[in-house]
Amino acid sequence: MSRSDELTVIERYFRPLAGEGAFDLSDDAARIVPEAGLDQVITSDMVASGVHFLPDDPPDTIARKALRVNLSDLASKGADPFGYSLNIALGPDVTDEWLAAFADGLAGDQKLYGIRLLGGDTISTTGATVVSVTAIGTVPSGRMVHRFRAVAGDYLYVSGAIGAAFAGLELLVDPESPFHGLDAEKAQNCMMRYRLPQPAVALTHAIRDYANAAMDVSDGLVGDADKLTAASGCTGTIIFDDIPLSEGLKEFADGPVAQRLITGGDDYEILASISPGNAEAFEKAGLSAGIPVSRIGWLAEGKGPVQVIKDGRELALGDRAYVHREQ
Template identity: 40%
Template structure:
């Protein structure tokens, strides 16, 4: 039960969310709508995600990090399309554990990320529920007209790249559930990634300018590359050995006896929120320069072929992946 009673929807909005509202377009959260002017020469990009207690975050996760995860997974979708984040709509379904301290922590997490990522609240809704805490967010961003990167543009001969490191989301969940034995510093890094992943916004412009197809890695690298393969009607071949691993991920990997099985866990676990994309080989040198300039790890993990679906190889041989990633009911 919450430690302090709450006064209701409008008090929650007035005290916690009005300070987060966009000064020009949210109408002080006193109206049922936000009103946005058009932006000449740009397309408005929208994406929406929901997170549910017990499914996407743990019941003991602090609500400031829950709010940050909610915002960041949406910003990751915008980054994969090459869009500049602008604002968001929010819906809060508070459970019985969400009193004023918990709601205040949620708003504080959003406030910190609004400053970090240059976005503002535009509106939304807040209700209570007898079920688990559930939050939904719709993020809005701008991209030059006609330039949003699709999933459907991959072509045979393209290379397949991924930013950052793969597997830290899944490992972070194991760490948060106290299922891993690693140095404390490594465990903390993994839990931090699971609770508040860093969207790869710094690389969104090179993706917009050079990627032929892109997707953010949320359900698992293999599963999400499968979305590109299906939309583009191509095959994709990736090599497990080159899966990029963080220091914490490598520390865990070094304790594994079965390297193939360990790598399969990393590429199917999900919750990484990196950008996987395809691009022409002629753009590889420029992509690598841009990645170095932005201090973004960039790894070529495979290639696009004719055919269909994703083929995963280990030691040059195809391997069967029973579950390529997380599936939603």
């Protein structure tokens, strides 16, 4: 199956996704009329075939992943989704059928998360398909949540559960992975979680209301906790047994892969630093939003990487963060 030219691709697949201010993608740019009393939060992420998704992944999940990794950033800043622009470099294998499914995925997520397409660019490349999204969200003036405002004495929380996406990636690319011991349904869930992040958008207002600092967990829980504490000028402790491992993965908690679950990528959960006085309210807000939050440790004065305690001892970790590499 072949591919239509770029103008046809835009007209056929992307024009139907254009929201208010995008002029049906028939202008050179979109217009935003900012609402008084709101600040904007801008984030950009790029995903590439073979690095952040696999060439054979379903195109609708590729589209959703490209959008959701950005939605995850917005949620961690306390920002409500507003709009996004989409630039794609289409590799030689991309067909009209692929594009139709890709656009369907975007349409579904636009409805699900209340975000509109503002514009973009479509080009052809002989290399890997690359999808670049810039997303814009809004917060009430001055209410953006930062990575660098955590305070020693805060509790460290994480949303949802950790590890499924990393296990899913191993299942997809490593025939020797111990996660092949998972039963079929749990294995399927892990692979789906790798392909299709579940950004904690429902937690956005709880983050905005209660977090001193927050960031999304995309490159490994431990390494991202290091980044949050380093940005805030403090250090911290994580209690391994308090980390909410994804369903089916608790059985690996005492094995050699346990460390990789908490340093592997693609969780797209939120790490939040919460004053002890706000902890109860934050936990309740998480439950109301349908996204449980777990207290996994605390922040302390000092410098240097976060220590992870297991069975009363500090875990010696090799890699602390996940680096997205060609698979």
